[in-house]
Amino acid sequence: MLNFDNASTTKISKSSLDAYVKASEDFFNPSSLYAQAAKVKQDIEQTRDFFKKQFKAKQGSTFIFTGSASESNNAVLNSCITRKDKKYIIGAGEHSSIHNTAIKYKEQGYNIVFLPLKANGGADINALSGLLDQSVAFVSIIHVSNETGAINDIKQIANIVKEYNPNIIVHSDGVQAVGKIDINLKEIGVDYYTVSAHKINGPKGIGALYIANPNKFKPFIIGGGQEMNLRAGTENTPAINAFKVALQEIKPYDYSKHKQVLLQNIDVDYYLVSDNECVDNIISVCFKGVRGETIEHILEQKGYIIGTGSACNSKAGKNRVLSQIVKNEYIDGAIRISFDKDIKIEDCVNLGKEITNAVKLYKERTKR
Amino acid sequence: MNKVILIRFSEIHLKGGNKKYFIKLLYNNIKHALKAFECTIENIQNRLIVKDYQEEDEIIEALRCVFGVHSISKAIQMDSDKNKIVDYVSNLNITGTFKCDVNRADKSFPIKSNDFACDLGEIILNNNPSSKVDIHNPNTVLHVDIRENGKTFIFYEIIYAYSGLPLGETRDGLLLLSGGIDSPVAGFCMAKRGLRQDILHFDSFPYTSPQAKEKVITLAKTINKFIGAKYMYVCSMTKLQEEFHIHCNSEYAINLLRRSMLRVANILCDKYKYKTIITGESLGQVASQTIESLTSTNSVAKYPVLRPLISFNKDEIINIAKDIGTFETSVLPYEDCCTVFLPQNPVIKPKIKDAEKEESKIDLEQLFLLW
Numbered sequence: 001m002l003n004f005d006n007a008s009t010t011k012i013s014k015s016s017l018d019a020y021v022k023a024s025e026d027f028f029n030p031s032s033l034y035a036q037a038a039k040v041k042q043d044i045e046q047t048r049d050f051f052k053k054q055f056k057a058k059q060g061s062t063f064i065f066t067g068s069a070s071e072s073n074n075a076v077l078n079s080c081i082t083r084k085d086k087k088y089i090i091g092a093g094e095h096s097s098i099h100n101t102a103i104k105y106k107e108q109g110y111n112i113v114f115l116p117l118k119a120n121g122g123a124d125i126n127a128l129s130g131l132l133d134q135s136v137a138f139v140s141i142i143h144v145s146n147e148t149g150a151i152n153d154i155k156q157i158a159n160i161v162k163e164y165n166p167n168i169i170v171h172s173d174g175v176q177a178v179g180k181i182d183i184n185l186k187e188i189g190v191d192y193y194t195v196s197a198h199k200i201n202g203p204k205g206i207g208a209l210y211i212a213n214p215n216k217f218k219p220f221i222i223g224g225g226q227e228m229n230l231r232a233g234t235e236n237t238p239a240i241n242a243f244k245v246a247l248q249e250i251k252p253y254d255y256s257k258h259k260q261v262l263l264q265n266i267d268v269d270y271y272l273v274s275d276n277e278c279v280d281n282i283i284s285v286c287f288k289g290v291r292g293e294t295i296e297h298i299l300e301q302k303g304y305i306i307g308t309g310s311a312c313n314s315k316a317g318k319n320r321v322l323s324q325i326v327k328n329e330y331i332d333g334a335i336r337i338s339f340d341k342d343i344k345i346e347d348c349v350n351l352g353k354e355i356t357n358a359v360k361l362y363k364e365r366t367k368r
Numbered sequence: 369m370n371k372v373i374l375i376r377f378s379e380i381h382l383k384g385g386n387k388k389y390f391i392k393l394l395y396n397n398i399k400h401a402l403k404a405f406e407c408t409i410e411n412i413q414n415r416l417i418v419k420d421y422q423e424e425d426e427i428i429e430a431l432r433c434v435f436g437v438h439s440i441s442k443a444i445q446m447d448s449d450k451n452k453i454v455d456y457v458s459n460l461n462i463t464g465t466f467k468c469d470v471n472r473a474d475k476s477f478p479i480k481s482n483d484f485a486c487d488l489g490e491i492i493l494n495n496n497p498s499s500k501v502d503i504h505n506p507n508t509v510l511h512v513d514i515r516e517n518g519k520t521f522i523f524y525e526i527i528y529a530y531s532g533l534p535l536g537e538t539r540d541g542l543l544l545l546s547g548g549i550d551s552p553v554a555g556f557c558m559a560k561r562g563l564r565q566d567i568l569h570f571d572s573f574p575y576t577s578p579q580a581k582e583k584v585i586t587l588a589k590t591i592n593k594f595i596g597a598k599y600m601y602v603c604s605m606t607k608l609q610e611e612f613h614i615h616c617n618s619e620y621a622i623n624l625l626r627r628s629m630l631r632v633a634n635i636l637c638d639k640y641k642y643k644t645i646i647t648g649e650s651l652g653q654v655a656s657q658t659i660e661s662l663t664s665t666n667s668v669a670k671y672p673v674l675r676p677l678i679s680f681n682k683d684e685i686i687n688i689a690k691d692i693g694t695f696e697t698s699v700l701p702y703e704d705c706c707t708v709f710l711p712q713n714p715v716i717k718p719k720i721k722d723a724e725k726e727e728s729k730i731d732l733e734q735l736f737l738l739w
Contacts, residue, residue, distance in 0.1 A: 291708065297574030365610040366708050 002347055005307040006199075007146055007176060007282050007338035012242070013201040013249060020203055020242035030235050031226060040237055047244040051208060054247055055193070056184040061212045064227045065240050069175045069196035070097035072209035075220035075231070076140070076171045076192045077101045082218075086137035087111045091123045093150070093321045094142050095173055102140075115141065117324050120275045121148030121284070128160055136161075138169045143183075143193075144176035147321040147336065149274045149282030151181060158189040169216075175199055175207075179250040180279045185210055197239065201340070202246030206239035255280035255339050258348045262337065265352020268359045271330050273322070281339045284322070286330035290362045295335055298358040304351055307336035369446040369456070373418040373427060374513075374521050378438035378531035381414065391416075394436040394534040401430045401593070413516050414473075417445065428527060433593045435560050436534035441511070443523035448477055448514050450484075456522065457488050457510070458495055465502035466492060470512045477514050488512065533562035535596045541565035541674070542633055542642040543595065547583045547704040550648030550677055552591045552694040553685050557676035558646050559595040565646060567600040568636060570629055571704060572609055580702040590694050599640075603632050608735055609709045616726040618711040622656045623718045624726055625709075626665045631736065634670045645669060650677045650685065660717040667720050 003011065030041035051063040066072045074097060081088050090102045092114040106112040113131055116124045123141050139161050143154050154172045161168045171192035177183060179200045185193055193210035197203055211217050214230060223232025259280045263272065273284035292308040299306055318331050326334065380390045395411055402409065407421035421427055424442060431440050446452055468485040489501055513521040543555040543565040555565055569584045581602065588600050605625065612624045633645045649657045666673055677685055689695035
């Protein structure tokens with residue numbers, strides 16, 4: 001089985017898994033006072049320092065470890081959306097953990113506005129200035145779209161926002177950006193940044209949140225004072241150590257050839273959502289007159305795992321992000337292909353051919 | 369004197385020579401339903417009792433799902449000794465309005481039912497100054513059931529079960545189960561009449577998702593405490609649907625599909641000795657459930673097709689689905705029949721000969737060899 005659904009999750013690497021197992025054996029509670037516990041605590045602090053260095057965090061900032069990127073995103077919105085007389089700008093293509101949380105606040109009467117999308121699923125920066133006014137308190141825009149791979153220029157977004165009013169808090173969900181594009185948090189100038197381990201060959205159940213000004217952050221989970229009083233709960237030391245190893249192993253990797261070869265081998269008409277302003281490892285492509293989910297199942301039978309843009313059921317509704325940018329006749333036939341390092345060029349050739357076969361087979365069997 | 373759960377039968381007392389058989393069947397079904405609990409089940413005249421148990425509420429819930437059980441009560445069992453009963457009632461704490469209801473099945477008991485009820489009522493009134501008799505709308509009813517075997521049961525509440533007949537020993541029915549609201553209810557309804565059933569489900573992978581099948585498996589598990597299935601068959605209709613779609617008149621697509629579903633059911637009935645097929649059809653609910661559509665599908669069935677919901681309104685079906693716990697699963701969004709193959713305008717009054725004409729356009733026999 002070849003996994004072309006790596007934007008959903010990746011396989012944990014051997015070294016990350018080894019680190020997880022080893023840290024599990026050092027089971028001591030980092031908050032305890034004996035020497036073994038102190039060593040565990042020290043490991044966590046070293047990992048935190050490594051994160052700061054790796055992401056070029058600004059002086060005085062920190063990272064906290066969370067249970068998932070969804071928790072990190074929820075924590076930021078919980079801390080920042082506090083006043084009903086303020087305006088909060090949320091990208092229209094955010095991950096569900098941001099979108100659904102924002103909708104929850106909107107339903108409670110908070111003034112949430114959505115920044116529209118461009119055709120490739122990226123945020124329409126030109127529309128940002130029009131939304132800014134003195135009541136804006138918070139902006140959250142995803143760094144790389146999980147649906148289409150569109151890269152948002154967060155540095156430019158933060159610049160526009162901070163130039164308008166330096167007190168506006170800026171957050172970005174960087175889950176799909178880590179390991180794919182260079183991240184320099186000091187330069188980008190965001191106040192919060194979300195990352196996750198399982199998208200970069202680390203374990204599941206661990207995320208982290210960059211906090212530029214820890215004294216302004218209101219903790220989401222309150223309890224025993226762990227993580228400098230910013231996130232309670234006994235630290236998930238195995239996952240934290242494994243996250244560090246996964247991050248250490250990241251190397252720049254060029255997927256442009258993969259994308260090119262795959263698309264070259266799809267010999268049926270398609271609509272490509274993921275243009276040149278997208279990361280090369282995520283490709284959203286749509287076919288007219290087919291159902292993405294059926295294509296997914298046909299490919300699954302051939303040994304290829306891909307993702308779908310839209311489920312095979314009308315009741316569950318259309319894909320929230322794609323329905324804003326893709327013509328109606330294409331949405332049902334959306335699929336998402338996402339690479340990882342173990343995918344070879346010839347695998348892309350084969351997948352392209354199998355996609356062609358699947359789409360042709362579908363059309364032939366359902367033609368009238 | 370000990371704490372018991374009293375079980376009353378439905379309909380079984382109407383049976384003549386078969387009464388013993390039905391009671392034994394019910395006893396076995398109850399034993400099976402309570403196998404997870406530590407308890408003993410005893411057969412006394414015209415009643416079953418459960419004793420030596422801990423999890424009272426859980427046992428009562430399990431008993432409610434056993435067909436043939438009319439009602440259940442948490443009771444105190446004692447010897448049918450007038451003084452002992454009076455002693456017990458003297459110590460009861462009853463406030464508000466009440467009445468006593470005495471049932472004297474044992475005619476050798478020295479006092480008539482009504483007289484004894486009055487005596488007991490007086491005792492309660494004397495011992496509980498805040499109590500008051502109200503025979504029409506009391507807050508509390510004290511039941512005293514004096515049985516023929518020298519035992520008396522005293523209880524307050526009667527919890528009604530689904531009644532019906534005990535589920536048979538053999539799996540005689542084959543339930544066509546989809547992910548919708550109706551077919552689980554149909555299975556429940558026939559099980560209520562004692563029909564034990566296995567399950568047949570049709571899927572259309574890859575046009576439908578594995579979650580759609582999982583949903584049906586969840587439904588099957590939910591109704592299994594009622595229908596007593598041992599096997600669930602899953603049959604892919606994908607190839608047939610593709611063939612109908614490509615070669616046949618689209619208006620007939622659903623009718624042809626349903627005819628084929630019954631043919632598959634025939635095969636299983638032949639092979640595994642099921643005697644009847646159960647569907648969730650309700651007359652006129654959709655195009656495939658008009659009398660003409662049912663006539664067309666029925667014409668290929670080799671076994672009686674039971675349609676317990678045929679006269680039910682949708683809201684009546686939904687109420688039962690909610691009661692038996694299948695509704696929430698049934699309304700999950702995974703479709704088990706992909707809309708790709710659904711015609712815009714399905715035929716409302718299909719004719720058997722037209723359906724046969726459409727079927728002749730494909731090699732149906734060859735396709736059925738796939739099974």
